[in-house]
Amino acid sequence: MRIGITYTVIRPEEKMLRERAAERGEVYLLHESELVFPRSYDVDVVIIRNMGYYKSLYLAKLFESMGIPTVNPWRVIVEAGDKLLSTVKLRGCVKIPEWRAAFNEEASERAADEIGYPLVLKPLAGSWGRMLSKIDDDDALNAVLEHRKWMGNPLHRIYYMQRFVRKPGRDIRSYVIKGEYITAIYRYSEHWITNTARGGRAEPCGDERVRELSLRAWECFGEGALAIDIFEEDGELFVNEMNPGMEFKNVVRVTGVDIPGKIVDYAVEVARR
């Protein structure tokens, strides 16, 4: 089995994946500076670890177009990596926070009135909570809309907003790979953004409802290795986001679960289909 791993930089996650992949076959590390298309790549499967939604998306499509399957598959990256598209997939299957999408400033103001303050305006793609804006009133909304207008990126003029969920100082990150529930952690933080990459504390989460909700969320996509962000509020659970390019070093540290091994096993299975 020849397992390719495309990457931008080597984080602890890429080291763990390389180690696990070497136990199951030959590993080909493909830094993005070496990748040119069209070209023939002598690998059976590619695990895509590049940083950036669009890079991952296009790499997956290019490899798949040459008959080389990828983890995650292109279709999963498209729909799970975009917050609005994944909301559309999740809608009706699992409980999600109330949301609106709008396409100009005027409609955004109406959408905000419907949801009520506080709300969170989110970029379509992004992680570690970057560019999340918690908005408490009309003045703050208008300021952010004005900034978005001048940022130049047309994607920033698609306005996706969510009701602000009053979490109990933590959120939940779970992992489902190829329909198998892997594990979950609580991420604690005093900040309303609870990502461990921003200094949040992690602890194992054994809530059975998380298992059930995570599997249902994964089923909406029906394929892939996905990390799922879940919010708690007044005893209820809401799926917040799906992540197709997950980090996992803190989860491995606190749960001892071999997530990189599971990802590589999934890649091997995908290659054999």
Next chain:
Amino acid sequence: MPLCPICGNELNVGDVELHEIVECPRCGAELEVVNVNPVLLDELPPIEEDWGE
């Protein structure tokens, strides 16, 4: 020893590989290993829309 391109601190990086991320203990900057012999460090590539999940 390689220097942090942000604060000029000398870093004792040990065994590192090309494109690995290291952190400067003085200024906290995350740096990319852009050469291994000798070790040279540079700022990380610009943050992209979903840098890390």
